[in-house]
Each structure stands twice: as structure tokens, then as C-alpha cells.
Amino acid sequence: MGKRIVILGAGFGGLHTAIILGRKAGQTNEVILIDRNSHHTFTPLLYEVATTPKEVANYIELHEITTYEISNILKGLPVRFIQSDISKVDIMNGDIHLASGEKIKYDYLVVAIGSEPNFFNIPNIRENSFQFKTFKDALRIRDAVWDLVSQGQSPKIVVGGGGSTGVELAAELQHWLYYIKREKKDCEGQVTLIDGGPTILNGFSKTVIDKVTRRLTKLGVCILNGSPIGNVSNNKVVLKNGQEIKFDLFIWSGGVKANSLMQSNPLKFEEKGRSGVTPNMTCLPFDPKLKLYGKVYGIGDIVCAYSENGLPVPMVARAAISQGTVAAKNILEELKGKNPTHIYKPINYPYIIPVGGKYAVAKIGPIVFSGFLGWLVKGLIELGYLFSLIPTGKALKVWVRGLKIFIQNDRLG
Ligand SMILES: Cc1cc2nc3c(=O)[nH]c(=O)nc-3n(C[C@H](O)[C@H](O)[C@H](O)COP(=O)(O)OP(=O)(O)OC[C@H]3O[C@@H](n4cnc5c(N)ncnc54)[C@H](O)[C@@H]3O)c2cc1C
Incomplete structure (x- = not known):
């Protein structure tokens, strides 16, 4: 060897x-x-896992759509995988x-x-928050929301951190609560998105920020900008400017x-x-x-x-x-005994931010577009990624199954 x-x-x-x-x-x-882990996680779909109720998809279905077994991906390749x-x-x-x-x-x-x-040393934040990083984190959020709704409560959900992950999660949660309200009339759930900066999506282009802000507002997400979080207890977030926001569920996606x-x-x-x-x-x-x-x-x-x-x-x-x-x-x-010559050349990576339902804001080069088209392009990029990992037929099957579940989810809530 x-x-x-x-x-x-x-x-x-x-x-x-x-x-x-x-x-x-x-x-x-x-x-x-x-x-x-025995699996590779496709993180861009985790917001769907966090907002898909059990009647629409069970644990196994969600797992199959968003995570892929590493041993299957490496099948036939001379790579030893150690879990x-x-x-x-x-x-x-x-x-x-x-x-x-x-x-x-x-x-x-x-x-x-x-x-x-990154908890930025904010007092008590780790122990009083849900994180949003792994498949299990996403499931925990979904189960916690559903438990509150099942108990007849109107969940007050606070998402800390208005970067792209916070935005997509806040939007989809509010979208889900909207559909829950159609069935449970007295469920008045509310999502609040907190970001310490002057706007959400700090560092993104102004056009993107404006489009996403408009969409979040239309969905009913309450956006609080301008004051960082000072501390967190088990039922409220206290901002540095003294404002208190009560919650039933606090999700930290602040970095x-x-x-x-x-x-x-x-x-x-x-x-x-x-x-x-x-x-x-x-x-x-x-x-x-x-x-x-x-x-x-x-x-x-x-x-x-x-x-x-x-x-x-x-x-x-x-x-x-x-x-x-x-x-x-x-x-x-x-x-081969040569000197390494390959150099990493960063580019302006294109991005697509889903903002509730079949709506996404995309920036590819200088072009910004939004709405159903953004959502469609996002889906095609996901399919392309699957093609790069697993055989074409299997990739298509997983992708179509995911598409069906998430479309059904948008309709049923
Ligand atoms: C909810 C969410 C949504 C996102 N959406 C997007 C998106 O839409 N587009 C985008 O470009 N990026 C997105 N990202 C960011 C993207 O996931 C990361 O930038 C990317 O995963 C980084 O790749 P990586 O290989 O550096 O690390 P990762 O993909 O995080 O992989 C690290 C691996 O190391 C393993 N590992 C870590 N510690 C240990 C240990 N001690 N022992 C054994 N194994 C360990 C982990 O299990 C993991 O498999 C998202 C992230 C999150 C959390």
C-alpha cells in the first residue's frame, strides 16, 4: 500500500x-x-424537516430525503469509512x-x-434554546411546535439570528402556523425573528434584503432589528435595549x-x-x-x-x-512526487433563500429573482447535488419523493 x-x-x-x-x-x-454519523446531511432541506408534521411524513421518510447513507455513496469505491x-x-x-x-x-x-x-457568550442562551444544525435538531423543533399546538396552545416562537438559516426557518414556521390556524381556529401562533443588526441578512445585497423583508412581513413574521440579545431565560429573551420578548420556543440560529x-x-x-x-x-x-x-x-x-x-x-x-x-x-x-499547484479561487457564490412555501429569493451573479421561479431553481440545484452523489435513478426517486412531501406539506400545513 x-x-x-x-x-x-x-x-x-x-x-x-x-x-x-x-x-x-x-x-x-x-x-x-x-x-x-452513518449519513451525510443535506442541510439546505433541514427547514422543511423542522416544519413537516407527522401526518405528512414520518421520521424515516424525512431521513431518507435529507440524509444519505455514506456507505451507499461510497459503494464500489476503495474508501474505508469509519463511523x-x-x-x-x-x-x-x-x-x-x-x-x-x-x-x-x-x-x-x-x-x-x-x-x-456560536453563542457569543450570551448568558443562559445555550440551555434555553433549540439549535438548528443537524437532522435531529430539526426534528426536535418540529416535535416541540407540534406538542404545543396539540396542547391547544398558540405557540410564541422566537428565532434568534436573521441570517439565511434563521430567515428560512422563521418563514416556514410562520407559514406552517398559518395552515394550522385554518384547522384550529383559536391557534394564534406567532414567529418573531430577532437580529441585532440594522436589517436581517446582514451583508447580503439590498435588493435581496428588501425582497425577503417584504415576504416575511407578508407572511406575518414579526421582525425585530437593531438591538442584540442581552440574555435569555426559560421563557423570555431580553434585548440589550431592555425590550423583553416572551416565548414558548426559542431557536438560536445566530451564527x-x-x-x-x-x-x-x-x-x-x-x-x-x-x-x-x-x-x-x-x-x-x-x-x-x-x-x-x-x-x-x-x-x-x-x-x-x-x-x-x-x-x-x-x-x-x-x-x-x-x-x-x-x-x-x-x-x-x-x-506523484510533484509540488501541489492547485489554488482555491473564491467566487461570489450564488445563493437561494427559501422564504416560506413555494417562494425563494435567488441571487445568481448580478441577477436577483424571486417567487416560484426561485423555488423551482432551488429544487433543480438540489437534484443536481443528488446526481453528484448517488446513481441517477435513485437520485430522481429521492428527489421526487421529497418534492411530493414538501408540496403536500405546503398545502396541508
Ligand atoms: C440549517 C442549515 C441550512 C444551510 N443551508 C445552506 C444552503 O442552503 N446553502 C449552502 O451553501 N450552505 C448552507 N448551509 C451551510 C452548509 O451546510 C455548510 O457551509 C457546509 O455544511 C460546510 O461543509 P463542511 O464540509 O465544512 O462541514 P459539514 O458539512 O458541516 O460537515 C462536517 C462533518 O464533520 C462531522 N464531524 C464534526 N465533528 C466531528 C467529530 N468530533 N467526530 C466525527 N465527526 C465529526 C459531522 O458529522 C459532519 O458530517 C446550511 C447550514 C445549516 C445548518
Whole structure:
């Protein structure tokens, strides 16, 4: 066997890196992919999971539509998948510590372990909030909303953080409550979206912000801007300006930071605890003279690359995949004894923000469009992503099943 390449994390970045390296180098080298989950999660659909009631889709159906078994994706590829929690990454000695106590050495390492919620040290926020990061988080939110409605309550839901995930969740929750009210007349549920900045979607184009704000207002979402959250108790959020907002359910989607697992390593950390990287996507040690064990690449949410305008590349799936491709190509060159020449070139990633029902606002290059067309394009992009992972027939089946469920969900609430 040649070299051992270990990839940590089977999210958007890690999984694509493993597929490329498995195809191109797996026969003559050992490619290992490690993740705590047996599945890969398609996060852009989690807002649907959080708002699809049990009568429309059960746990298994939702799981099949939004998560894909890693062993199925890797079927036939010479990649060894290990399902395990990684408890420590030691890039000075070249050891990956698994929760079982097992240690794995590497020649090449690709760190792709993503991000975790950022609570910004707001007092009591962690213990009093629902998070919105994983499939299970989304199910917990759905069950909590449904429990409140079933008990005859009118849920007061507060979503903290008006970035794209907060926006899509707030919109879809309000949309769901609207349909619930049609059946349960006295259910007056209300979603409030709080963002400390002057507007929601801080950093997005003004046209997008205006369109999304109009749509949220039309749906009935109450938007509170301008004052950050000061603290949270078990039934209310207190803003720094003193305003109190009572809730039955508080969901925190106010930001993420790099997975803290890498913090014990001597790396150069940038904003949000993300590791600095070279244009080749290798991690930068805090002291350039420091000799790391083997070659350490980092991709996706865990690292901080900069775009031409000097701003950090946003933590999005497309960036993780592009960076993974660069890392994989460089490792392939190194395996051939060459110097790595591939460089990550950030672009203005297009984005689509679903804002309740069959409506989304999209920005592709300079063009902004919205409404049903945005929702349709979003669906087609999801299909394209599925095609890149699983055989065409299966991808189509999963996509159509998802489409049916989510369309039915929009109608039934
Ligand atoms: C609700 C939601 C909606 C989103 N919507 C969009 C969207 O529409 N478009 C978009 O571009 N981006 C979206 N994002 C952001 C996108 O999901 C991330 O930018 C992307 O997942 C980053 O990819 P990654 O490979 O760096 O990490 P991830 O995809 O997060 O993968 C990290 C992997 O590492 C594993 N892992 C982490 N720690 C450990 C450990 N200790 N042991 C073992 N395994 C571990 C995790 O299980 C996970 O599989 C969304 C995110 C969320 C939460």
C-alpha cells in the first residue's frame, strides 16, 4: 500500500474529497473517511424537516430525503469509512484519536469537520434554546411546535439570528402556523425573528434584503432589528435595549464558529476560530517555522480563506466542495512526487433563500429573482447535488419523493 490519506468529516467538503481521492488514488493508497454519523446531511432541506408534521411524513421518510447513507455513496469505491466520534486531532504527532481509544496515523490529513453553534457568550442562551444544525435538531423543533399546538396552545416562537438559516426557518414556521390556524381556529401562533443588526441578512445585497423583508412581513413574521440579545431565560429573551420578548420556543440560529476540536492545535486561527489556510488549502501553523506531522489540509467551515476584496469566504456548501476539490487535486499531485499547484479561487457564490412555501429569493451573479421561479431553481440545484452523489435513478426517486412531501406539506400545513 502507498500512503494513508485520512479525511475527517463526511459533510459537503469531506465527502467530495473522499470520492475524488477514492476514484483517483484509492487503488494504490489507503483512503479513510471518518464521521460520527452513518449519513451525510443535506442541510439546505433541514427547514422543511423542522416544519413537516407527522401526518405528512414520518421520521424515516424525512431521513431518507435529507440524509444519505455514506456507505451507499461510497459503494464500489476503495474508501474505508469509519463511523466514529473523533475525540482529538493531534497534528504535531500525526494522530487521530477516536472515541473508542483507537489512534490512526496519517501521511495526508484533510480536516473537514465543519462548524458548531456560536453563542457569543450570551448568558443562559445555550440551555434555553433549540439549535438548528443537524437532522435531529430539526426534528426536535418540529416535535416541540407540534406538542404545543396539540396542547391547544398558540405557540410564541422566537428565532434568534436573521441570517439565511434563521430567515428560512422563521418563514416556514410562520407559514406552517398559518395552515394550522385554518384547522384550529383559536391557534394564534406567532414567529418573531430577532437580529441585532440594522436589517436581517446582514451583508447580503439590498435588493435581496428588501425582497425577503417584504415576504416575511407578508407572511406575518414579526421582525425585530437593531438591538442584540442581552440574555435569555426559560421563557423570555431580553434585548440589550431592555425590550423583553416572551416565548414558548426559542431557536438560536445566530451564527456558527469553527468546530472547536482543532483549537488544541498550534494553528493560526482567524475569525470565528477558523484555521488560516494557504491558497493550496493547507492549514497554517501559528509559527511558520513549526513542523507539522505529514501534510495537513483544511477545507470548508473549519477554515478561513479570503476573497479578493479581503473578506472571509462565507461558510457555505459550495465553498467547502470547491476547496475539497483543490485539496484532493493537490494530494494527487503530491502522491506523484510533484509540488501541489492547485489554488482555491473564491467566487461570489450564488445563493437561494427559501422564504416560506413555494417562494425563494435567488441571487445568481448580478441577477436577483424571486417567487416560484426561485423555488423551482432551488429544487433543480438540489437534484443536481443528488446526481453528484448517488446513481441517477435513485437520485430522481429521492428527489421526487421529497418534492411530493414538501408540496403536500405546503398545502396541508
Ligand atoms: C440549517 C442549515 C441550512 C444551510 N443551508 C445552506 C444552503 O442552503 N446553502 C449552502 O451553501 N450552505 C448552507 N448551509 C451551510 C452548509 O451546510 C455548510 O457551509 C457546509 O455544511 C460546510 O461543509 P463542511 O464540509 O465544512 O462541514 P459539514 O458539512 O458541516 O460537515 C462536517 C462533518 O464533520 C462531522 N464531524 C464534526 N465533528 C466531528 C467529530 N468530533 N467526530 C466525527 N465527526 C465529526 C459531522 O458529522 C459532519 O458530517 C446550511 C447550514 C445549516 C445548518
